[in-house]
Amino acid sequence: MDDTAETDLLMLAGPVPVAPQVLRALSKPMINHRGPEFKKLLDESREKLRGVFKTENDVLILSGSGTCAMEAAVGNLGGDKKYVALENGKFGERLKVLTSLYGSSVAVVADWGTSIDTDRVKQALQTGADAVTLVHNETSTGMTNNVEEIGALCRKHDALLIMDGVSSIGGIEAPIDKWGVDIAFTGSQKCLGLPPGLSMISISDRAWEVIKTTQKRPYYADLIAHMKSAEKGQTPYTPTMPLFFALEEALKMLEAEGLSARIDRYSTFATSIRAAVKAMGLELFPQLGASSAYSNTVTAVNMPPGIDFFTLKKEMKQRGIIIAGGQERLKDQIFRIGNMGNLSKGDILQAIEKLELVLLENGVVNEMGAGTLAADCVLEGL
Numbered sequence: 001m002d003d004t005a006e007t008d009l010l011m012l013a014g015p016v017p018v019a020p021q022v023l024r025a026l027s028k029p030m031i032n033h034r035g036p037e038f039k040k041l042l043d044e045s046r047e048k049l050r051g052v053f054k055t056e057n058d059v060l061i062l063s064g065s066g067t068c069a070m071e072a073a074v075g076n077l078g079g080d081k082k083y084v085a086l087e088n089g090k091f092g093e094r095l096k097v098l099t100s101l102y103g104s105s106v107a108v109v110a111d112w113g114t115s116i117d118t119d120r121v122k123q124a125l126q127t128g129a130d131a132v133t134l135v136h137n138e139t140s141t142g143m144t145n146n147v148e149e150i151g152a153l154c155r156k157h158d159a160l161l162i163m164d165g166v167s168s169i170g171g172i173e174a175p176i177d178k179w180g181v182d183i184a185f186t187g188s189q190k191c192l193g194l195p196p197g198l199s200m201i202s203i204s205d206r207a208w209e210v211i212k213t214t215q216k217r218p219y220y221a222d223l224i225a226h227m228k229s230a231e232k233g234q235t236p237y238t239p240t241m242p243l244f245f246a247l248e249e250a251l252k253m254l255e256a257e258g259l260s261a262r263i264d265r266y267s268t269f270a271t272s273i274r275a276a277v278k279a280m281g282l283e284l285f286p287q288l289g290a291s292s293a294y295s296n297t298v299t300a301v302n303m304p305p306g307i308d309f310f311t312l313k314k315e316m317k318q319r320g321i322i323i324a325g326g327q328e329r330l331k332d333q334i335f336r337i338g339n340m341g342n343l344s345k346g347d348i349l350q351a352i353e354k355l356e357l358v359l360l361e362n363g364v365v366n367e368m369g370a371g372t373l374a375a376d377c378v379l380e381g382l
């Protein structure tokens with residue numbers, strides 16, 4: 001029985017549990033996407049998103065998942081651009097692929113789950129680059145990269161900074177303007193607690209200057225076309241209307257909770273999950289260095305001896321908790337627990353408790369290790 005039940009707790013690294021009021025918004029009757037009602041929704045959502053991104057820059061909403069915004073970011077800068085692509089996980093790798101597809105790219109690669117070496121970034125920038133790509137929160141490894149440091153280097157070398165904030169914006173502190181990020185983007189199915197299918201992208205004046213000179217931009221994700229339409233309160237092509245209704249609702253919820261309270265909530269969840277898995281004797285996957293931290297939206301854990309991922313996933317599912325595995329080269333090496341979306345402290349405790357049960361039953365942890373668990377969670381404020 002692989003099918004997800006309505007009562008299952010989705011603790012993937014996205015999609016995430018969606019609040020009932022957001023789900024209900026999806027079923028609203030359609031409206032004219034060229035009329036005043038849609039204009040109001042779009043204008044207000046774009047304005048609120050500027051607050052979420054902590055930016056004065058333009059924010060556009062694209063109908064398409066996070067990768068749509070990734071491709072828009074790189075594709076709109078033009079084919080003659082030289083990139084430095086920073087990779088320490090699957091999504092850094094995806095940006096590397098996109099930069100070499102659209103331009104030319106020098107990659108600074110670290111083993112997945114290890115820190116990016118800033119000295120190597122400096123060296124790469126000294127050879128001249130138009131833009132740098134970086135993933136803020138590497139969902140594939142549960143590691144958060146230091147954007148501020150890279151932002152300062154980009155300014156020094158007059159390069160644009162493109163930041164993937166798909167699993168961070170709205171859930172981990174990410175002050176786009178303060179860090180000097182020129183293009184930042186996120187996806188709907190992560191920290192904002194929506195279903196998948198929308199992406200949001202911010203563009204600085206510096207980046208617009210470059211985009212305006214680009215001869216061949218992508219068609220569907222042409223940011224100039226999107227900006228022109230946004231100024232009229234529209235999108236260039238038919239928007240995924242139900243998701244825009246859902247966004248309106250999700251942004252209301254975020255406003256009511258407060259951005260810093262949301263960030264604190266995710267941080268408490270992730271800190272507790274990390275404390276719990278460590279108390280069970282498991283190891284976190286990321287090897288932190290000077291320029292990285294544990295992620296506060298997704299926890300990646302080394303698969304412990306005595307159980308394989310298939311069994312863990314199956315037995316967690318039997319107890320109503322859906323967890324994620326490792327991607328590509330990390331398949332069967334790690335498991336991941338996401339803590340974004342409509343989750344409560346009780347949900348997190350339940351997930352930890354079920355994990356403990358599965359590991360106990362499989363002889364992976366002993367009663368002693370498990371016994372310290374609750375205490376650790378309480379200590380972490382759960």
Ligand code: PLP
Nearest residue numbers: 065066067091139164166167187
């Ligand atoms: N970047 C990061 C950091 C992600 O976590 C993801 C998806 O998990 C993506 C990009 C791609 O987004 P999507 O799957 O919505 O296209």
